[in-house]
Amino acid sequence: MYDTICAISTALGVGAISIIRVSGSEAIPAVAKLFDGKNLEEAASHTIHYGHIVSDGEVIDEVLVSVLKAPRTYTKEDIVEINAHGGIATTKKILETLIANGIRLAEPGEFTKRAFLNGRIDLSQAEAVNSLIKSHTDLERKLALNGISGKISKKINKVRQIIVELLANIEVNIDFPEYEDALEITLENLPPKLNEIKGELESLLEESKIGKIIENGIRVAIVGRPNVGKSSILNALLKENKAIVTDIAGTTRDIVEGQIELKGVSLKFIDTAGIRKTDDVVEKIGVDKSLEMLSDADLVILVLNNNEKLTSDDEELLEKVKEKTHIIFINKSDLPNKLAINESEVVKGNTIDLDGLDSLKDKIIELFDLERISNSNLEVVSTARETGLIKEALNSINNAINNVSESLPVDMIAIDIKKAWDLLGEITGEAYQDELLDTLFSQFCLGK
Numbered sequence: 001m002y003d004t005i006c007a008i009s010t011a012l013g014v015g016a017i018s019i020i021r022v023s024g025s026e027a028i029p030a031v032a033k034l035f036d037g038k039n040l041e042e043a044a045s046h047t048i049h050y051g052h053i054v055s056d057g058e059v060i061d062e063v064l065v066s067v068l069k070a071p072r073t074y075t076k077e078d079i080v081e082i083n084a085h086g087g088i089a090t091t092k093k094i095l096e097t098l099i100a101n102g103i104r105l106a107e108p109g110e111f112t113k114r115a116f117l118n119g120r121i122d123l124s125q126a127e128a129v130n131s132l133i134k135s136h137t138d139l140e141r142k143l144a145l146n147g148i149s150g151k152i153s154k155k156i157n158k159v160r161q162i163i164v165e166l167l168a169n170i171e172v173n174i175d176f177p178e179y180e181d182a183l184e185i186t187l188e189n190l191p192p193k194l195n196e197i198k199g200e201l202e203s204l205l206e207e208s209k210i211g212k213i214i215e216n217g218i219r220v221a222i223v224g225r226p227n228v229g230k231s232s233i234l235n236a237l238l239k240e241n242k243a244i245v246t247d248i249a250g251t252t253r254d255i256v257e258g259q260i261e262l263k264g265v266s267l268k269f270i271d272t273a274g275i276r277k278t279d280d281v282v283e284k285i286g287v288d289k290s291l292e293m294l295s296d297a298d299l300v301i302l303v304l305n306n307n308e309k310l311t312s313d314d315e316e317l318l319e320k321v322k323e324k325t326h327i328i329f330i331n332k333s334d335l336p337n338k339l340a341i342n343e344s345e346v347v348k349g350n351t352i353d354l355d356g357l358d359s360l361k362d363k364i365i366e367l368f369d370l371e372r373i374s375n376s377n378l379e380v381v382s383t384a385r386e387t388g389l390i391k392e393a394l395n396s397i398n399n400a401i402n403n404v405s406e407s408l409p410v411d412m413i414a415i416d417i418k419k420a421w422d423l424l425g426e427i428t429g430e431a432y433q434d435e436l437l438d439t440l441f442s443q444f445c446l447g448k
Contacts, residue, residue, distance in 0.1 A: 009447035015086030045069035109444025123429030211382025217266030224303035
């Protein structure tokens with residue numbers, strides 16, 4: 001925290017500009033030594049200056065240097081940003097020069113880590129910064145921005161406030177029983193308060209399902225017997241020839257993946273090897289992988305051939321997908337119908353004239369309520385860490401409710417209530433362990 005750090009903050013490669021960021025108490029004087037232009041130590045905050053970066057009399061690059069003085073900066077430390085010409089050689093040379101002059105190379109996410117430790121943002125906002133950088137869809141962007149703005153933290157802090165007021169009453173009852181103005185917390189009036197907290201936590205978890213879908217997307221496994229048209233469906237949905245298509249059964253022997261966006265949500269399609277009984281060692285490996293993908297997928301599209309009667313392999317697959325969210329897609333609808341099936345979630349189509357593919361997308365929108373998700377305010381918890389902590393907090397409150405029913409003393413019940421308060425504090429960073437910070441910020445890119 002007391003070192004001055006530097007890193008490249010733009011993607012390394014050929015581009016119009018690249019930015020090298022420096023943060024810390026020595027940021028301004030350290031860069032000033034290398035800058036041939038205005039004296040940066042006399043420069044006003046939030047100004048930008050033209051000049052050259054020079055080392056040992058050699059001009060490294062023509063640059064614009066931004067001077068940002070604490071505390072009105074991203075890290076709440078002095079920050080200097082060197083805007084150089086884009087290009088790997090120039091950018092790396094400037095970085096090497098800074099390091100040679102005593103500035104330490106930043107660790108992944110260290111600028112954002114300092115922003116958290118210096119109190120500019122909380123831990124939930126810090127995670128949202130990383131989510132924003134990694135966002136692929138517009139909904140992911142909006143979700144992350146809500147996190148950065150602190151809207152999620154406000155929801156968490158609202159529940160913590162309810163809990164801390166309850167805990168404060170319990171403490172007053174225990175430590176100052178003579179204080180008559182405080183509400184006495186008893187086994188009779190405790191359940192309504194615990195149920196209120198439980199309701200708030202359950203609401204957060206229910207809303208988090210939206211965040212999970214937006215953050216992770218929907219994994220869609222396309223399964224079926226060999227040669228029913230799975231690869232053709234994948235290619236048609238992606239609008240590119242991603243998978244090899246032939247009339248030979250068993251052409252696809254490994255997993256082929258592709259991605260599209262539907263109502264702002266990422267659909268991650270997985271074309272699997274045809275599932276059937278086989279003695280071919282290589283094909284059997286592909287079949288085993290397909291069954292694994294079927295098990296892990298959020299949605300299974302089971303493809304059947306309209307031009308063939310239902311086989312025993314088809315029937316086995318129909319049985320396997322019953323417990324999964326699934327759609328039956330009857331392919332090759334342009335050929336004579338020989339298939340008899342009694343299923344509710346059925347879409348018919350083909351990949352010759354692309355009939356039925358829009359209906360397939362509409363069915364996915366319906367199953368996952370994507371219309372509602374795309375129109376929601378997106379002020380929801382989304383990361384696995386945050387969701388996991390809310391679940392743990394809910395378990396603690398449920399334990400407290402059970403302990404009330406068993407007539408345990410109020411001060412013992414308060415232990416579980418306090419645990420829920422602490423767990424929610426870990427979401428915003430009111431309570432944390434150094435190991436957590438190291439793990440969380442190591443997932444960031446360098447320079448952020």
